[in-house]
Amino acid sequence: MHGFTNSTPVDRGVDVIDVYIAAWEIECCAPPPEVGCEATWALAFAADDAEPEIFHRPVRWDRTSGKLSAGGVSAYWRDAPDDLSDRPTGLRGRLWGTVHGADVPDDFDSTTGSILGVYLLEELYREDEGGAWRPIPGTAVRTSIPKSPGWFGGSGEFVSGMDCRKQTGVVMELAVRS
Template identity: 35%
Template sequence: MADQLVEIVVDSWEIECCAPPPVVGERSSWRVLFVPSVDHRLATEHEWSVLAHDPEPRLSRDGITAAWGGGGDGRPEPGLRRLHGYLSGAAHVVPPDLAPLTGPVRRVRVLSEEFVPEDGRLVRVPGTFRTEEVDRSPRWFATPNPVPVTPEPARSEWVAHTPLRPADRSPEPRWAAVQPGAGRHETGIVIDLEVPG
């Protein structure tokens, strides 16, 4: 079988925490979750063989095996199923027995979207999804207009110890307790990984 390119979306926090940033031309390994979605810009439809597995089903097609990443809602029954979604690369919270996809990275794009405050939280602005071609994934992703929080509170969904990466993408962030602000956020990357077909 010929090799194939597999598009894998990786959330920024996976890289910022501890996953090695992928570099074009270098080998990379990712365990993948299939995330069902009809509105994600990188979602596609494919026929998958769904296998019963505890705690979540496994999906297989063209030499790719993924764990179900959609939770209980819409969990597919075993058998051949046409599913619409995307593959999410994960270094955390994946079944340890899930085999990784491994191969050379052929392309890396940084994903970004505009966010605005609404009802006390940040929400995505429709139509602002953008990708930027890069040779390597950043270690730290841009968070615009961070608002320092003082005194420093306990961690929460809205306040976290966040790396503040300058616009020049310098490698070392300045750490601070912040609440993210409105603007364009780099939300992750998408890599094209060459794997056996």
């Protein structure tokens, strides 16, 4: 007798992506993501070599519209390099969701999927020499929650000379059909 279980069937026509949603998007008027619900967001891609590879299907790049697409996922890339190929590979970074269009043109295609997970994102902030509060790299903590809060907080007020933990938004795990 072996200790293995049967394989879990997986629909190969689905991509699971992480979508970062800033706290201000939800506090303003975006619907708080909830596990088990469907969600539609305009996505922006932000390249970052320290992040994992985003797309696991062949990617198409449309230079004219600034659109990256793979399966059912569409993302706007404002700061794409000029020499980017029409079929880029190995893209590392984050996908950001917006309903306000801050980083995405108004007529850009949205991405729709089922929410598999919601994670509250908290980061540690430190005041810099100029008095601006900046997140400290490597201090982000994700906590699994069933639904995003409508309002975000932190562990207290920002006090000069002390680090402060702040809730900065959520990461939504989204299953998108191809």
